Amino acid sequence: MSYPDIQLFTAATMNGWKPLIFLEEAGAEYELVGVDFSTRAHKAPDFLALNPNGKIPALIDRGNNDFAVFESGAMLWYLAEKYGQFLSADPNTRSETLQWLMLQMGGVGPAMGQAMFFARFAEDAGQASAAATARFTGESRRLFEVLDTRLQERDWLVGDAYSIADMAIFPWVRCHSWATISMDGLDHLAAWIERLDARPAVARALQLPNPAPKFLARYD
Template identity: 65%
Template sequence: MTRPDIVLYTANTMNGWKPLIFLHEAQIDYELVPIDFGKKEQKAPDYLRLNPNGRIPTIVDRGADDFAVFESGAILWYLAEKYDRFLSHDPKERSETLQWLMFQMGGIGPMMGQAMFFQRIAKPNGDEVPYAIDRYVTESRRLLEVLDTRLAGREWLVGDAMSIADIATYPWARSYFWATVSVDGLPNLQAWFDRIDAMPRVQEALQLPEPRPSAFGKGDTEAAAAENAARFR
């Protein structure tokens, strides 16, 4: 039996979902290796040889002499070029895609990630920092407003079809509940959510490696938040 080229090491986090969304939406066969944070598998020596930063996700391309790629944005760009999907051939659109990909990597991800950390981990563990919470929630809201403005009169962040910029941004922006950032008054952003929410393969990808509905404000969010905080206690 032929093995798939791509081996994906990932977990059910906002960054971890990005390559899953790409692979499912592009209908590309791959091998999934779930990473268990509780067992610190991301810090195991064999994994660190693939990803020196000890984070997820990571891919290994068997079709390219077991070439390893880490950092979620770099993984999306690599997959886009390998499979010629979700990345325009037009030089200007490619540049725009890279710009919005970097906007997510350098802005939305770090800011919303800190908003989540200070509220979902630090605060319930007795280290509440109101200034930090306000800082990161406010900046996250500003960045979502930038997205809303960008999406005025358009369906996708770049061009007339989904790109890796949308794939990278969606799991972070869509988890506004977990960061306690309001999306009220952002109709273009909410319409973009609705479009991607309605894509069956995207929603299939979000169930892997295991479902985490609490990130999107579904299920028993209080219990999930308590369990999440306890992992860092």
């Protein structure tokens, strides 16, 4: 029996959807392995052999001697190079794409993750901090404004083409309501979300793996 090159270990989270969006958009064959956080499967020795940090997603490329890749941004970069899609060969456009990818990894993702924690989970756990909530929701909103400005005269973040930069940032921005981030006045960013939501491959990816947690619904 033959198996697809890519075996993807992931879950329905913002980072977890990123490689799924790429694979669905690229039309690549892959094997999806859902990771169950409730059983701490991501901390098991076999998973830690793929990702020593014990986080999803992670993948194995059977077509490359079972090469393992972890960190969702690095994974998008790896897949773009493997399949020759969604990352321009032009050096300047390629660099721009990677710059916006790094903004997600170093800015949007961390800020939104903390905003979600303090605006939602900390409250339920009795660890609420008004200062921390204001700090991270404010930083998330500032980054949204950066993105909105970038999208004033373009459909996609880099050049004229949809890229891994869009794929990386989209799942985080899409969950703005859960992080209590206002979208008021961010019309260009809102239109970008709608463009991505309308893509069939994106819609498929967001339904995987099942079941998607209710708290990640866009308009919860």
